Amino acid sequence: MNKINHRHIKAIQSIGKTFNYLTVQKIIGSNKNRNMVVECLCVCGKKKKCTLYSLKIGDTKSCGCKKGKFSHIIIDKVSRRFYTVFNAMRSRVTNKNHKSYKIYGKRGIKLLWNNFESFHNDMYKSYLKHLSLHKNERTTIERIDVNKHYCKENCRWATDTEQGANRTNNRYLTINKQTKVFQTWCNEMNINRHKVTDRIDKLHWTPEEALGLTPRIRKPKKT
Ligand SMILES: [Zn+2]
Numbered sequence: 001m002n003k004i005n006h007r008h009i010k011a012i013q014s015i016g017k018t019f020n021y022l023t024v025q026k027i028i029g030s031n032k033n034r035n036m037v038v039e040c041l042c043v044c045g046k047k048k049k050c051t052l053y054s055l056k057i058g059d060t061k062s063c064g065c066k067k068g069k070f071s072h073i074i075i076d077k078v079s080r081r082f083y084t085v086f087n088a089m090r091s092r093v094t095n096k097n098h099k100s101y102k103i104y105g106k107r108g109i110k111l112l113w114n115n116f117e118s119f120h121n122d123m124y125k126s127y128l129k130h131l132s133l134h135k136n137e138r139t140t141i142e143r144i145d146v147n148k149h150y151c152k153e154n155c156r157w158a159t160d161t162e163q164g165a166n167r168t169n170n171r172y173l174t175i176n177k178q179t180k181v182f183q184t185w186c187n188e189m190n191i192n193r194h195k196v197t198d199r200i201d202k203l204h205w206t207p208e209e210a211l212g213l214t215p216r217i218r219k220p221k222k223t
Pocket of ligand 1: 042043044045046062063064065
């Protein structure tokens with residue numbers, strides 16, 4: 001396929017997304033009916049090729065196993081959503097086709113949960129608790145130290161609002177003559193915004209230091 005068309009772009013945007021028990025991993029191309037064919041990873045671990053269309057309308061829900069060995073823990077809407085959190089996380093660190101791979105997997109960030117079951121054992125209770133406290137908000141997984149891996153000790157749940165609640169929302173930073181929204185800098189450097197805010201506001205680091213663009217230089221104390 002040489003020509004990138006609208007359908008192809010849509011298909012690329014679907015990489016990392018989960019439809020029922022299948023998570024899109026890569027684009028194969030278009031078939032004779034001009035439907036985009038994608039390769040997915042099923043919850044059971046098997047690969048499955050199908051059209052993006054059949055995924056979206058729910059014609060294809062799994063590799064054929066339905067939900068395989070996780071049928072006891074993927075039982076309803078909430079647990080399925082929890083599974084998509086796991087899959088999205090796994091895609092960011094292992095799937096080179098994922099749009100965020102370069103700031104996760106490529107930077108050496110690993111997923112220390114070997115499988116969905118162990119992630120479920122460690123995080124499902126706290127996930128439910130977070131959901132019940134923040135009913136209508138999207139609960140996302142956040143790493144406490146962004147240079148460390150995805151594991152129980154380094155992960156916590158957050159809502160979009162929690163992440164965006166502080167006043168850095170509309171803050172701009174200019175570094176090397178480039179002005180960008182604060183959050184954009186944080187995303188690009190894969191650094192938690194709270195950490196950067198604290199470094200700038202409380203510790204009085206320069207923006208470059210706070211974002212990890214230059215090493216922190218300790219200034220002698222003024223007398
Ligand atoms: Zn399967």
